[in-house]
Amino acid sequence: MPTPFKDRVDAYRERIEAYMDSVIPAADNVPQRLHSAMRYAVMNGGKRVRPLMVYACGECVGADPDRLDAPAAAIELIHAFSLVHDDLPAMDDDDLRRGLPTVHREYSEATAILAGDALLPLAFGAIAEADSIPDAQKVELSRLIAFASGSLGMTGGQAIDLASEGKKLSVRELERMHNLKTGALLHASAISACIVSDSADADDREAIDHFGRSIGLAFQIRDDLLDIEGDTAVIGKAAGADELHDKATWPALFGLEESRQRCDDLLATAHECLDRFGEQATALRWLADYIVARAS
Numbered sequence: 695m696p697t698p699f700k701d702r703v704d705a706y707r708e709r710i711e712a713y714m715d716s717v718i719p720a721a722d723n724v725p726q727r728l729h730s731a732m733r734y735a736v737m738n739g740g741k742r743v744r745p746l747m748v749y750a751c752g753e754c755v756g757a758d759p760d761r762l763d764a765p766a767a768a769i770e771l772i773h774a775f776s777l778v779h780d781d782l783p784a785m786d787d788d789d790l791r792r793g794l795p796t797v798h799r800e801y802s803e804a805t806a807i808l809a810g811d812a813l814l815p816l817a818f819g820a821i822a823e824a825d826s827i828p829d830a831q832k833v834e835l836s837r838l839i840a841f842a843s844g845s846l847g848m849t850g851g852q853a854i855d856l857a858s859e860g861k862k863l864s865v866r867e868l869e870r871m872h873n874l875k876t877g878a879l880l881h882a883s884a885i886s887a888c889i890v891s892d893s894a895d896a897d898d899r900e901a902i903d904h905f906g907r908s909i910g911l912a913f914q915i916r917d918d919l920l921d922i923e924g925d926t927a928v929i930g931k932a933a934g935a936d937e938l939h940d941k942a943t944w945p946a947l948f949g950l951e952e953s954r955q956r957c958d959d960l961l962a963t964a965h966e967c968l969d970r971f972g973e974q975a976t977a978l979r980w981l982a983d984y985i986v987a988r989a990s
C-alpha cells in the first residue's frame with residue numbers, strides 16, 4: 695500500500711524546487727540582476743499545483759518519474775512568467791504576489807519584463823536538455839506546452855480577460871476565457887504525463903484530457919471565489935482585485951452559490967474520468983479535491 699499522496703506532496707514539491715533550482719542560472723551569473731529576478735519570480739513559495747498535477751498524473755498512467763521533472767519544471771516556469779507579466783502596471787498592476795512584493799516592485803518594471811521574457815525560453819530549454827526523455831516525446835511536449843501557453847491558450851485567455859473588463863460575458867465566453875487563461879496550462883500538465891508514459895493508451899489519454907479540462911475550469915472558478923471569500927494574508931495577493939478591476943468572473947455573473955455548485959459539479963466530473971484507473975488515480979483524486987477545497 696503506497697503512502698497517501700498528501701504525505702508525498704512535500705517530497706514532490708522539494709523535488710521540483712531542486713530541479714528548477716538546477717535549471718535557472720545562478721544569481722551570480724551575468725547579468726546578475728536578471729538572474730536574481732528570475733529566481734525571485736520562481737523560488738518564492740508557490741503551491742506548485744501544476745508540477746503536482748504532472749507527478750500525480752504520472753502515477754495514474756504509470757510514467758517514469760524521471761521523465762516528469764522537465765515538463766513539470768517547464769510548465770511551472772511558464773506559469774511563474776505569466777504571473778510576473780500579469781502583475782505589471784500595464785496588466786493587473788499588483789503589488790503583492792505569494793505574500794511578497796511583485797517582481798516589478800522588488801526590482802523594476804523593465805527587469806520584471808525581462809525576467810518573464812527569459813523564463814519562457816528557459817522552459818523549452820529544460821525540455822530540450824532532459825536526457826531521460828526520448829526525442830520524439832520532447833517534440834510532443836514542446837508542441838503541447840507551446841500551444842497551451844500561446845495565443846490559442848494562456849496568452850489568448852489573458853487577452854480576452856483584459857478586453858472583457860467592465861463587460862458582461864455570456865457563459866460560453868466566460869468559460870472559454872477561463873479554459874484558456876488558466877485551464878490550458880493545467881490541462882497541459884496532465885497531458886504531459888501521458889506523453890512521457892509508455893503505457894498510456896488513447897482511451898487513457900482521452901480520460902485524462904477530460905479530467906484536465908474539468909479540473910482546469912474548477913481551479914479558476916475556485917480562484918474567483920477566493921478573490922471574494924479569501925483573506926489577503928492567506929491568498930498572498932490582494933483580495934477583492936477582480937471586483938476593483940470590474941473583471942468578468944464566475945461569481946460576478948452567477949453569484950457565489952451557483953459558482954460553488956459549478957465547482958462541485960466539475961469536481962464530480964473530474965472524479966468520474968478517473969474511474970478507469972482504479973487505485974492508480976489516488977494521487978490525482980487527492981489533488982482534484984485539494985484544487986476545489988484550497989484556501990489559497
Ligand code: GRG
Pocket residue numbers: 739740741742743744773775776777779780785792843844848849852875876914917990
Ligand atoms: C506571454 C505566454 C505569455 C503570457 C503572458 C500575463 C499572461 C500572458 C497570462 C496570465 C495568465 C494568468 C495570470 C492566469 C491566472 C492563473 C492563476 C489562477 C494563477 C494563480 O495560480 P496559483 O494559485 O498560484 O497556482 P501559485 O502562486 O500558487 O503558483
